[in-house]
Amino acid sequence: MPSLWISNARVIDPAAKRDAVGDLFIKDGKIVASLSVADKKKAKKIDASGLVACPGLVDIHVHFREPGQTHKETIETGSRAAAAGGFTSVVCMPNTAPVADTPGTIQLINDSIKRTACIKVYPTGCITVGMKGEALAPIGSLKRAGVVAITDDGDCVQSNELMRRACEYAKMFDLPLMDHCQDHSMTVGAVMNEGVVSTRLGLKGWPNAAEDLIVARNAILSEYTGAHIHLQHISSKFSVDIIRRAKKRNVRITAEATPHHIALTDESLGTYDTHFKMNPPLRTEEDRLEIISGLRDGTIDILATDHAPHTDYEKDKEFDYAPNGILGLETALAVSLEILVRQNKFKLPFVVDLLTRKPAELLKLEAGTLAVGTPADICLFDPDKKWTYDAKAGFSKSGNSPWHGQTLRGRVKTTIVDGRAVFDGTCIL
Amino acid sequence: MPWTRRHLLTIEELSLDEIHQIHATATAFKKILGRSVKKVPALRGKTIVNLFLEPSTRTRMAFDMAAKRLSADVISLDGSSSSTTKGETLRDTAQNIEALQADMIVIRHSAAGSPLYLSKILGIPVINAGDGAHEHPSQGLLDTFTMREHLGSLKGRKVVILGDILFSRVARSNIHALTKLGANVTIVGPSTLVPEWFKALGVTVSHDLRSALADAEVVMLLRIQHERQTSGMFPSIGEYTNLFGLNKTRAGWLNPKAIIMHPGPINRGVEIDSELADGVNSVILQQVTNGIAIRMAILYLCSGGQPEQVIPSA
Numbered sequence: 001m002p003s004l005w006i007s008n009a010r011v012i013d014p015a016a017k018r019d020a021v022g023d024l025f026i027k028d029g030k031i032v033a034s035l036s037v038a039d040k041k042k043a044k045k046i047d048a049s050g051l052v053a054c055p056g057l058v059d060i061h062v063h064f065r066e067p068g069q070t071h072k073e074t075i076e077t078g079s080r081a082a083a084a085g086g087f088t089s090v091v092c093m094p095n096t097a098p099v100a101d102t103p104g105t106i107q108l109i110n111d112s113i114k115r116t117a118c119i120k121v122y123p124t125g126c127i128t129v130g131m132k133g134e135a136l137a138p139i140g141s142l143k144r145a146g147v148v149a150i151t152d153d154g155d156c157v158q159s160n161e162l163m164r165r166a167c168e169y170a171k172m173f174d175l176p177l178m179d180h181c182q183d184h185s186m187t188v189g190a191v192m193n194e195g196v197v198s199t200r201l202g203l204k205g206w207p208n209a210a211e212d213l214i215v216a217r218n219a220i221l222s223e224y225t226g227a228h229i230h231l232q233h234i235s236s237k238f239s240v241d242i243i244r245r246a247k248k249r250n251v252r253i254t255a256e257a258t259p260h261h262i263a264l265t266d267e268s269l270g271t272y273d274t275h276f277k278m279n280p281p282l283r284t285e286e287d288r289l290e291i292i293s294g295l296r297d298g299t300i301d302i303l304a305t306d307h308a309p310h311t312d313y314e315k316d317k318e319f320d321y322a323p324n325g326i327l328g329l330e331t332a333l334a335v336s337l338e339i340l341v342r343q344n345k346f347k348l349p350f351v352v353d354l355l356t357r358k359p360a361e362l363l364k365l366e367a368g369t370l371a372v373g374t375p376a377d378i379c380l381f382d383p384d385k386k387w388t389y390d391a392k393a394g395f396s397k398s399g400n401s402p403w404h405g406q407t408l409r410g411r412v413k414t415t416i417v418d419g420r421a422v423f424d425g426t427c428i429l
Numbered sequence: 430m431p432w433t434r435r436h437l438l439t440i441e442e443l444s445l446d447e448i449h450q451i452h453a454t455a456t457a458f459k460k461i462l463g464r465s466v467k468k469v470p471a472l473r474g475k476t477i478v479n480l481f482l483e484p485s486t487r488t489r490m491a492f493d494m495a496a497k498r499l500s501a502d503v504i505s506l507d508g509s510s511s512s513t514t515k516g517e518t519l520r521d522t523a524q525n526i527e528a529l530q531a532d533m534i535v536i537r538h539s540a541a542g543s544p545l546y547l548s549k550i551l552g553i554p555v556i557n558a559g560d561g562a563h564e565h566p567s568q569g570l571l572d573t574f575t576m577r578e579h580l581g582s583l584k585g586r587k588v589v590i591l592g593d594i595l596f597s598r599v600a601r602s603n604i605h606a607l608t609k610l611g612a613n614v615t616i617v618g619p620s621t622l623v624p625e626w627f628k629a630l631g632v633t634v635s636h637d638l639r640s641a642l643a644d645a646e647v648v649m650l651l652r653i654q655h656e657r658q659t660s661g662m663f664p665s666i667g668e669y670t671n672l673f674g675l676n677k678t679r680a681g682w683l684n685p686k687a688i689i690m691h692p693g694p695i696n697r698g699v700e701i702d703s704e705l706a707d708g709v710n711s712v713i714l715q716q717v718t719n720g721i722a723i724r725m726a727i728l729y730l731c732s733g734g735q736p737e738q739v740i741p742s743a
Contacts, residue, residue, distance in 0.1 A: 194626075195626060199624070199626035199627060200630065201542065201563060202563030202564065203561070204562075317518065318542065319541065319543075320541070
């Protein structure tokens with residue numbers, strides 16, 4: 001593998017508090033401090049003038065649908081979409097078919113990752129058998145098989161007793177629990193945020209209280225058991241407040257927000273467009289602004305996409321019947337730059353941190369840094385480049401994105417994994 | 430002003446002028462219903478498909494009757510006999526109906542927004558005959574038509590809608606029609622079925638029957654759906670009737686000339702006492718008759734017909 005010399009980039013490495021124009025050197029797949037004169041002569045040189053060079057992006061919440069739902073996405077196509085979005089490490093949810101609740105299924109997923117993924121993909125396992133919320137899955141065996149966290153994904157564990165035992169048990173392996181916070185008894189048949197818009201549209205509402213209750217439950221169980229609970233895709237204003245107060249007491253909870261929850265509200269649902277249907281649902285402007293405040297003050301730790309591919313024909317239905325979820329990987333960087341940097345004046349290195357070092361540290365992944373000696377996972381992007389997103393022509397197998405056809409600003413130019421370019425701004429290499 | 434709308438999906442999207450035009454056209458068609466030969470050739474040679482994927486008696490019969498009065502050919506298809514039970518999507522079912530050369534589709538569906546969805550797919554007019562808890566525009570139009578027959582202009586008139594508002598498409602369509610026509614609308618019922626969110630639609634929300642009914646000139650009752658009590662929306666039918674059922678005493682709180690309306694089907698002794706349902710102030714069966722005229726107007730206008738001239742009310 002040739003050495004790489006990335007020159008004249010604005011290098012942003014939040015872990016090292018680095019933000020300066022300079023060069024990056026890569027040898028044998030690792031970041032090095034410099035190259036010898038001989039190596040420099042042979043090195044492949046990338047002129048990164050005008051570009052940002054940062055650690056490859058990290059997304060700890062994606063759905064790659066393998067095994068069992070490969071008509072929507074595969075580990076191969078999902079990892080390509082990730083690479084095109086600047087991501088070099090992602091974490092897959094276990095709601096596959098079958099669900100990832102046995103070491104055998106994790107092995108199957110890991111085999112496919114080895115064969116087909118162009119970036120680093122990590123599996124998670126279920127908290128309960130069959131994601132049914134009734135009995136603990138073999139969490140220790142899942143850990144040995146290589147899961148980086150456990151979660152029942154959209155089927156949030158409803159029993160407080162079972163969740164408590166899962167916390168205690170998982171803590172023994174220092175394995176984080178990721179929870180999609182939703183009280184099912186309050187959301188039967190619900191398809192969008194409960195409020196003025198759902199009232200007008202006649203759609204069944206999903207009250208934010210159903211999220212807030214489980215967020216509070218998780219804060220209490222984390223404090224009681226000492227387990228690390230990661231709260232997925234926070235969408236409600238009150239939830240942000242609950243997390244903020246729990247963190248003041250040093251409770252071991254962390255939280256994520258998605259690009260869509262900081263960019264969109266339930267007002268987008270006026271035409272019953274199923275590309276705005278996801279779970280948790282888009283909420284109100286007040287909620288959206290409070291989530292941005294939560295990101296600003298660290299209450300919400302990271303950004304994650306909840307990349308959830310569904311085919312055209314699955315989404316092309318009556319609103320009530322369409323599945324929840326939208327794509328996220330190829331638009332996450334541009335949307336985050338627009339909402340956080342340009343509209344809300346976040347510093348660029350801070351947003352890079354939300355997408356790199358912090359999610360990597362949260363699940364102890366070897367990623368999110370440009371430190372010498374670490375794997376050379378790098379994203380080069382032009383923060384101002386305008387481009388039109390064609391979801392149908394993207395790298396994901398599906399095209400269900402609310403940003404389809406829109407002009408976005410901020411484009412990935414090169415994605416490097418272990419010192420090898422896997423995306424060149426146009427093609428997967 | 431010429432009529433340009435091809436689909437009738439909601440009342441929310443109609444202008445005040447359009448509501449007046451539909452009412453004026455329905456007035457003309459209502460005269461035909463009184464003749465011995467109740468038929469005009471307006472839609473001769475056209476085929477209308479009633480696609481009713483959710484049960485309906487009144488609305489379906491009225492649309493059927495309206496189409497026949499206009500000399501259209503009508504085919505009715507219901508949920509249990511359509512291919513949707515074999516897994517066919519709504520898109521495919523509708524496209525097949527279009528390929529069978531139907532000229533118009535009237536759809537009733539339990540999922541809100543489905544008529545709008547179909548209107549984007551199909552090249553033929555789509556008429557919403559009720560979509561989930563969203564809208565039931567022909568009902569809202571016939572209800573306001575009936576009110577205007579009795580009251581004239583609705584501007585400044587107090588109209589009360591009583592019952593299960595949350596799940597009611599009839600309530601939503603009436604709220605939109607009535608607020609556009611200038612009426613003062615109060616919705617009343619148990620707080621679980623009449624949430625505060627509705628204030629955003631420009632109505633007064635009340636849980637006190639006496640003050641809500643005071644001096645009202647119209648009271649419209651909505652059916653209480655029995656299945657709601659098992660889901661914890663209210664304790665029992667008995668308690669509902671005790672608190673919100675319309676009986677003779679409570680009807681006395683209304684303006685003496687007030688009319689009593691109900692879109693049907695009615696539950697006698699639950700939301701309304703029998704003697705009121707059959708009493709002199711009840712216009713429940715007039716609503717049904719007007720439903721034919723309104724639907725004739727809708728089918729005619731959305732097929733490219735032009736409205737009767739609107740005569741400005743005094």
